[in-house]
Amino acid sequence: MSAQRQLRFRALERAAGRRVLGLRRRGKYLLGELDGGLELVAHLGMTGSFRFRGEADGWQPDAYVRATFTLDDSSAASNSAVEARNLGASVLDFRDVRRFGTLAVVPAGDYRGLVTLAALGPEPLSDDFDPVRFHAALGRSRMAVKPWLLTQRPVAGVGNIYADEALWRARINPHARRVGRERSLALWTAIREVLSEAIQREGTTFRDYRMVNGESGRNADFLVAYGQAGRACRRCGTNLRKVVLGGRGTTYCPWCQRR
DNA sequence: CTAACTACCTGAACGC
DNA sequence: TGCGTTCAGGTAGTTA
Numbered sequence: 106m107s108a109q110r111q112l113r114f115r116a117l118e119r120a121a122g123r124r125v126l127g128l129r130r131r132g133k134y135l136l137g138e139l140d141g142g143l144e145l146v147a148h149l150g151m152t153g154s155f156r157f158r159g160e161a162d163g164w165q166p167d168a169y170v171r172a173t174f175t176l177d178d179s180s181a182a183s184n185s186a187v188e189a190r191n192l193g194a195s196v197l198d199f200r201d202v203r204r205f206g207t208l209a210v211v212p213a214g215d216y217r218g219l220v221t222l223a224a225l226g227p228e229p230l231s232d233d234f235d236p237v238r239f240h241a242a243l244g245r246s247r248m249a250v251k252p253w254l255l256t257q258r259p260v261a262g263v264g265n266i267y268a269d270e271a272l273w274r275a276r277i278n279p280h281a282r283r284v285g286r287e288r289s290l291a292l293w294t295a296i297r298e299v300l301s302e303a304i305q306r307e308g309t310t311f312r313d314y315r316m317v318n319g320e321s322g323r324n325a326d327f328l329v330a331y332g333q334a335g336r337a338c339r340r341c342g343t344n345l346r347k348v349v350l351g352g353r354g355t356t357y358c359p360w361c362q363r364r
Numbered sequence: 365c366t367a368a369c370t371a372c373c374t375g376a377a378c379g380c
Numbered sequence: 381t382g383c384g385t386t387c388a389g390g391t392a393g394t395t396a
Contacts, residue, residue, distance in 0.1 A: 112372090112392070112393090133390080148390080148391080149389090149390090150373095150390055150391075151388070169374090201373095202373080202375070203390095204373050205372070205373070205389095205391075206390090207392095218392085220392065220393090221391060221392080246366090247367075248368095252367090255390085256367095257391090264389060266389060267389095309389075311388085311389070312375090312388090352368090352370090
């Protein structure tokens with residue numbers, strides 16, 4: 106087993122026999138509180154998904170299942186557990202084609218080695234995400250605004266899709282290193298709107314992303330920037346442009362989002 | 365400390 | 381059809 110593999114699946118065997126006391130989400134991380142002072146940390150990476158194995162759903166494990174959780178109780182008060190009961194399932198598969206996902210069991214709250222989680226910014230839809238502090242942090246950063254958002258430090262949970270969408274709404278050039286107060290407030294608002302709407306539509310599915318019951322999210326049809334290069338901007342009609350910024354594909358309107 | 369690279373994987377889409 | 385290249389929703393480790 107390579108060092109990388111060890112990083113992606115850390116001490117997972119320590120979850121065996123543990124009771125799941127609670128589940129919560131922080132940014133893109135799913136955190137399970139286990140007994141014995143342990144915590145299960147899960148991240149889907151780019152192609153990961155959790156799937157309940159059940160007859161109603163018809164899902165059967167394939168070659169891309171990297172881990173399997175056998176559950177002996179589906180009565181806990183969580184949405185996932187409700188799904189499990191509906192599907193009559195007791196086995197949860199972690200499927201991940203590209204193996205960029207992470208599963209780790211750590212002492213509760215000990216995020217050494219999970220640097221991004223340790224330095225994770227505020228939840229975007231909570232009061233902790235404050236527009237004044239957001240603007241101040243943006244002022245301290247020397248990075249271009251888009252890669253800065255992707256670090257997860259200014260705010261948790263904004264990935265490549267929602268960064269492009271939010272910057273388009275706020276009319277901010279993704280390369281910008283200085284953003285005025287009005288525009289940074291617009292970005293703060295746009296991030297919350299973009300994420301809220303995507304959550305209402307149960308996520309953005311291109312290929313791999315699936316809900317735990319196997320259904321696709323419905324947000325992909327509503328994207329106005331990400332994946333829309335060459336198409337006309339919905340505001341001004343200019344053709345959207347795609348560039349590489351910080352190693353990530355970035356689509357924006359060269360007119361509305363000019364510097 | 366921050367910021368910029370690179371590595372990690374596999375499959376789909378594309379060009380010839 | 382077949383083969384090579386490029387790209388993809390993210391993070392962690394290394395380097396400067």
